[in-house]
Amino acid sequence: VCIDWGTSRLRAYLVGEDGSVHDRRATAQGVMAVAPGAFAAVLEATVGDWRRASPGGIVLMSGMVGSRQGWREAPYAESPAGAAELAGRLVEVDAGGDGRVLIVPGVARRHPDGVPDVMRGEECQILGAAAADDGAPLLYVLPGTHSKWALCQGGRIIWFATFMTGELFAVLCEHSILGRLMAPGDDDAAAFHEGLERGAAEPPLLLRRLFSARTLGLFDEIPAAALRGYLSGLLIGSEIREAELSLGGAPAPRLTVIGASTLAARYRDALERRGYRVAEQPEEVAVAGMLRVAAAAGLW
Amino acid sequence: VCIDWGTSRLRAYLVGEDGSVHDRRATAQGVMAVAPGAFAAVLEATVGDWRRASPGGIVLMSGMVGSRQGWREAPYAESPAGAAELAGRLVEVDAGGDGRVLIVPGVARRHPDGVPDVMRGEECQILGAAAADDGAPLLYVLPGTHSKWALCQGGRIIWFATFMTGELFAVLCEHSILGRLMAPGDDDAAAFHEGLERGAAEPPLLLRRLFSARTLGLFDEIPAAALRGYLSGLLIGSEIREAELSLGGAPAPRLTVIGASTLAARYRDALERRGYRVAEQPEEVAVAGMLRVAAAAGLW
Numbered sequence: 001v002c003i004d005w006g007t008s009r010l011r012a013y014l015v016g017e018d019g020s021v022h023d024r025r026a027t028a029q030g031v032m033a034v035a036p037g038a039f040a041a042v043l044e045a046t047v048g049d050w051r052r053a054s055p056g057g058i059v060l061m062s063g064m065v066g067s068r069q070g071w072r073e074a075p076y077a078e079s080p081a082g083a084a085e086l087a088g089r090l091v092e093v094d095a096g097g098d099g100r101v102l103i104v105p106g107v108a109r110r111h112p113d114g115v116p117d118v119m120r121g122e123e124c125q126i127l128g129a130a131a132a133d134d135g136a137p138l139l140y141v142l143p144g145t146h147s148k149w150a151l152c153q154g155g156r157i158i159w160f161a162t163f164m165t166g167e168l169f170a171v172l173c174e175h176s177i178l179g180r181l182m183a184p185g186d187d188d189a190a191a192f193h194e195g196l197e198r199g200a201a202e203p204p205l206l207l208r209r210l211f212s213a214r215t216l217g218l219f220d221e222i223p224a225a226a227l228r229g230y231l232s233g234l235l236i237g238s239e240i241r242e243a244e245l246s247l248g249g250a251p252a253p254r255l256t257v258i259g260a261s262t263l264a265a266r267y268r269d270a271l272e273r274r275g276y277r278v279a280e281q282p283e284e285v286a287v288a289g290m291l292r293v294a295a296a297a298g299l300w
Numbered sequence: 301v302c303i304d305w306g307t308s309r310l311r312a313y314l315v316g317e318d319g320s321v322h323d324r325r326a327t328a329q330g331v332m333a334v335a336p337g338a339f340a341a342v343l344e345a346t347v348g349d350w351r352r353a354s355p356g357g358i359v360l361m362s363g364m365v366g367s368r369q370g371w372r373e374a375p376y377a378e379s380p381a382g383a384a385e386l387a388g389r390l391v392e393v394d395a396g397g398d399g400r401v402l403i404v405p406g407v408a409r410r411h412p413d414g415v416p417d418v419m420r421g422e423e424c425q426i427l428g429a430a431a432a433d434d435g436a437p438l439l440y441v442l443p444g445t446h447s448k449w450a451l452c453q454g455g456r457i458i459w460f461a462t463f464m465t466g467e468l469f470a471v472l473c474e475h476s477i478l479g480r481l482m483a484p485g486d487d488d489a490a491a492f493h494e495g496l497e498r499g500a501a502e503p504p505l506l507l508r509r510l511f512s513a514r515t516l517g518l519f520d521e522i523p524a525a526a527l528r529g530y531l532s533g534l535l536i537g538s539e540i541r542e543a544e545l546s547l548g549g550a551p552a553p554r555l556t557v558i559g560a561s562t563l564a565a566r567y568r569d570a571l572e573r574r575g576y577r578v579a580e581q582p583e584e585v586a587v588a589g590m591l592r593v594a595a596a597a598g599l600w
Contacts, residue, residue: 068518111508113498115498115512115515116512116515116516116518116519116521117511117515118518146511162508162511163507163508163511164476164507164511165507167476167477168472168476171471171475171476172468172471174475175471175474175475176464176468176471177446177467203503203504203545204503204505204506205542206504206506206507206538206542207463207464207465207468207506207535207538207539207542208411208463208464208542208543209415210464210468211446211462211463211464212415212416215415215417216416218368218416218418219416221416235507238506238507242505242508245503246505246508
């Protein structure tokens, strides 16, 4: 059983001996929705029947379930990290029942300016997507509340960075003056593209440009129903530019977006407009990553 | 009577024939707190006695009272704008009683990328502070929810830009994951300075650096009670760098911060650390600006 147990979602997969997914379940019982001490009960309620059907079977879990607010803290592996490094830091929890229950740790690294960066859960998606890794560094983008960009080489995550794009979009729409002019709707492609262009423009001026989502609305230059799309473009364009600056040098010509949401489609659109060749992988690719970790740990 | 009538505050000044302030009143009846149609009643309740004591006296108002959500919309004067341009666009409202009641318009301009920018109320503070304008361009910084930077020359505002620093700080502390690790307290000078340095570092990477206010907390490298100060520094440092990039060329060696709040003191600290010579003016300097407009309109 593989479980991607994040902040707001729990995604469980029943995986056969051959590595194929036989069944899947998703619930809203993310880490934030689980009371301290109740993780074993939620696991039982979610996949207890799967576990009883395969006595001695292993449960591997990734994501915020291994954070301080999760079931048990699994200390980060330092980047560069691949399946071997993660397998060496698995943390076991007592879930009752027959068979081991293990948490895959997240990955940490330091930016050149000394600031730490972290991921939990994305490392399994990236390692799963990088299964066909041919030796050259490959770039992955995981859109979301806290978007991740990662470089993978030789089966190891050698660089990554986090951007608060999704959360900033949400709090600005819901709680700032920018939301006041917005009418429902966020699929205006022209406004999204205008936002992208301004967001990625040189020099990066995000604090100043955010205000344009108000003034362009005030001056009726962007319709109220297109302002969300504009702000989304402004932030995603800024993220892409910041990621390129963080990576240094010329951007990689191709990359893989992990995720199948509307948001992932927006990122694909944005990245293609900026000249990238974009491949896609579903979030379920996390299972392949967890299996790589299981194999490295001698569990599979 | 001069009134600085903003979004959340109303500040009224009783001004003598010689331009000196004889009395002052501040209330929380900002534009957002006033029901449509109730502006005349609020004016009467706030300064009705002053008006009756000087029959025929003039009331000048600046700020969001002249916005679409205010008493009556006063269309913006285009930058470059000084007292003469503002005086030419005064909008009169019917407030009852004896004496005219006039709204000073805000100022608008376009950035080189075509995005409009606006101010309402700050123009009177800037023109008041620029009374001693010696001909060289002078730089003004008005910290706040939407910080303004402005260049003034020959008594006219020739450039300005808005940065959403204050509002971003507030929504991130109150509504984002960054607030969760924060303990009360925001006056840690070391953390504020560390944030400043990171915020102003090249290249600008705000979306990425915001996440450092989480990871530095997670790794106990900044104490919980210092995280607000760190985030404040990060955002103010970013604003200063963005303002310098927006202005282009070498930064002016001296500037004036308008405002007397704790926030203004932080800006002063931040700007001095970056090498500026900083003067200060209180918000009440708006009265001097309104009097310049009154004089240009032949009202004083």
